[in-house]
Amino acid sequence: MAKSSGKRFMKLAGMTASIAGKAAKNSFKHLSSDEEKRLQARSDLMQDVGVQIAETLGEMKGAVMKVGQIASQYKDVFPPEVASALEKLQKDAPPMPYAQIRAQVERELKAPILELFSEFEETPFAAASIGQVHKATLPSGQKVVVKVQYPDVDENCDSDLKQVRMALKIAGVLNMSKQLQEQLFNEIRQSLHDELDYVKEAHNLRVFGAFHAEDEGLIIPKVISSHSSRRILTLTEEMGETLTVAATWDNDIKQKIAERLFHFTAGQLFGLYRMHCDPHPGNFAFRHDGSVVAYDFGGIRSYSDSEVQLFKRFVKHALKGDVTALEQDLIALDIRREDDKNIPGEFYEKWLSIGLKPLSISPYQEGDFDFGSSQVHHEAIAQMRTSLKYFGQFQPSATTMMLDRTVSGQYWNLVNLGVEIDLSPLVDDYIDA
Secondary structure, eight states: OHHHHHHHHHHHHHHHHHHHHHHHHHHHHTTTOOHHHHHHHHHHHHHHHHHHHHHHHHTSOSHHHHHHHHHHHOTTTSOHHHHHHHGGGGSOOOOOOHHHHHHHHHHHHTSOHHHHOSEEOSSOSEEOSSEEEEEEEOTTSOEEEEEEEOTTHHHHHHHHHHHHHHHHHHTTOOOSOHHHHHHHHHHHHHHHHHHHOHHHHHHHHHHHHHHTTTOTTEEOOOBOGGGOOSSEEEEEOOOOBOHHHHTTSOHHHHHHHHHHHHHHHHHIIIIISEEEOOOOGGGEEEOTTSOEEEOOOSSEEEOOHHHHHHHHHHHHHHHHTOHHHHHHHHHHTTOBOOSSOOOOHHHHHHHHHHHTGGGTOTTTOOSOEEGGGOOHHHHHHHHHHHTGGGGGGBOOOTTTHHHHHHHHHHHHHHHHHTOEEOOHHHHHHHOOO
């Protein structure tokens, strides 16, 4: 264990030292360059840094790879070149040998695997950064899935995160105050620790299962307590098709799926004050009747009543196009810096005209919005380029970081589903504007 931790540390420290050298060289080389050349050089450096971080983290299982996955989803925190390179870490990780998985199951559940299960498939049907999932059958004949955490992942979590943060800081990627860095990385650290604690995830599954019990077409697996521990989670087998398969179905089925994904997220935020914050498409499965199965309840974020009321107020002001009130909401959310620099109302109006289209909000969009041919993300990138002079007056917010990740993730799920739908009635269900 100490030996593997030392190897991890050396690999990450080597990455950090290499990035430090590149950053220093880049800074010195372009000391006397004009602004345009400096910006291009920084973009090239960020691309290089992103690829190096992604390649290093991609070789390493565990928390450090999870950090990269989380980082790739926070496009408002990390430069686009870095986030883009980290996106490849979202793909399935290579599985761990079965012998190590069996040893972990037997160590955690304190019995031979063939006593615990009448069948246990040696090949996992899903492998990710901190664990993998195997199909199995209980002695009773019940079909289950077993989520097995990789050995020693939790031991390396904090040191992995510290090294990644140092590498990003040295590269000049974290262009924010030390206080904000602390808030953001505490949020990521808490998210990691939560995902590594399967006892906590089992509790979340029971809470969310009870909350959605009356929601027809929303299915959450049930925990098999006798076969679960801090690093092993056994659940009832609830299968469905992938998002790619669901995208080939008729639009009326896709509309049911879209409605359920919307209710899944909005219902939790406004009704439970807790939210499933990992909308990766692999965390959902879909059935021909439009039902949605939700997996992976490790990444949960809780919100206070005052935070939820502020989110609701922000949405109301956005729907009304009240940019003066909207700016005050952004200040309250720690997104807009509280300074005297004026930002014209047209700036906010343009962003509203882009952001409200997918919700079929008039006058920006009438009737069904076609997610399959959505240009909203391209429009947002184009608008960012024309709004650079105002971006110094905004900053990432620890309060909204997980919410941003969830909303943008669900937007991409609907884009990849290729659904045509009018979401405005669903917005009205939650927001009394």
